[in-house]
Amino acid sequence: MRALILNRGGGELPEDNWYQIEVTGEHPAGAGRVQVIDAEAVGTIVAQFNRRAEGGWAGMLIDADHLSHDLDQKTEAYGWLQELRERNGQIEGRIEWTDIGEAAIRNKRYKFFSTEYDAQDLEVIEKGKVRPVCLSGLALTNRPNNKGGRPISNRDAEGDEFDDKSTNNDMKTLAEKLGLAPEATEDEILAKVGKLQARVSELENKEADAEAEEILNRHAKKFPAGQRENWKKQLLANREGTEELLAGLAEPEKKPDTTPIKNRVTSPEPVSDGGGKSDGVAEKEARQIRNRAQELKNQNPNRDYGECWDQAEGEISKS
Numbered sequence: 001m002r003a004l005i006l007n008r009g010g011g012e013l014p015e016d017n018w019y020q021i022e023v024t025g026e027h028p029a030g031a032g033r034v035q036v037i038d039a040e041a042v043g044t045i046v047a048q049f050n051r052r053a054e055g056g057w058a059g060m061l062i063d064a065d066h067l068s069h070d071l072d073q074k075t076e077a078y079g080w081l082q083e084l085r086e087r088n089g090q091i092e093g094r095i096e097w098t099d100i101g102e103a104a105i106r107n108k109r110y111k112f113f114s115t116e117y118d119a120q121d122l123e124v125i126e127k128g129k130v131r132p133v134c135l136s137g138l139a140l141t142n143r144p145n146n147k148g149g150r151p152i153s154n155r156d157a158e159g160d161e162f163d164d165k166s167t168n169n170d171m172k173t174l175a176e177k178l179g180l181a182p183e184a185t186e187d188e189i190l191a192k193v194g195k196l197q198a199r200v201s202e203l204e205n206k207e208a209d210a211e212a213e214e215i216l217n218r219h220a221k222k223f224p225a226g227q228r229e230n231w232k233k234q235l236l237a238n239r240e241g242t243e244e245l246l247a248g249l250a251e252p253e254k255k256p257d258t259t260p261i262k263n264r265v266t267s268p269e270p271v272s273d274g275g276g277k278s279d280g281v282a283e284k285e286a287r288q289i290r291n292r293a294q295e296l297k298n299q300n301p302n303r304d305y306g307e308c309w310d311q312a313e314g315e316i317s318k319s
Helices: 039-053 099-106 164-177 186-218 225-237 239-248 279-299 305-318
Strands: 018-020 025-028 034-037 060-064 079-087 090-097 112-116 122-126 129-132 137-141
Touching: 018 079, 034 039, 039 079, 039 090, 039 129, 090 099, 099 137, 122 225, 164 186, 186 225, 186 239, 225 239, 279 305
Parallel strands: 034 129, 060 137
Antiparallel strands: 018 090, 025 034, 060 079, 079 090, 112 137, 122 129
């Protein structure tokens, strides 16, 4: 959809000096990140800017292609951003142009705005996605990062005015692709887009949840079961860092088995020794002989133990 910032003809700037300065949606932010400009971002950015502007101030400097950050470049202002507002889900800003700024717009030197957000003003939504919450700069550019913004003037690069009919055709095409009637209004189209974004977000959350469970199953032996939910929350908030942390954990050593070893087996049923004595009787007799032999040995330590045994065996056998 190619939306106009004004439709007054002749390339004139809007009398009320309000311009759309940002584009909602998801846009690349470098280093593999995506910046999310959603309803929450819009509301927060507008509120933060206007709170800072309370009490009177000169406004936020508007330069060209953010060159005022370079000390070797000029810092002259093309305009001053005075306040922000939310309109039809988009961010609009009221601008006071300087002489060079107004001339640059009327002469079509610049067509688009380029917003700027400091690193500390980016709220991490999930891995690779951030939400800007405070505007830190605004510039004029012909190479906007966030595609789809309204041009500052209603003339294109060749100086031809945008055709409302062409814009309407674009709207009809978009409506049909979204499954809406060709005559659907912009609000209806935006509502449909919002539902689709919500559905995509839901599917992404389910996918992230499944991936977190898979990672937890892989490292389940490294932490107590009661800590699983805490690990899962950390994975959903910062998957890469948490997965790295889990990978570095060692599995706890297995505790040695302290169960005593018992080599005794149940005694078998007594059987005869062939001499008419059962195993139980023979064992008792042997024990008596051993005890008697030891007693004889104690009485005369110099005596041979074999002799003591023979004497004891003779005594026990006769009894």
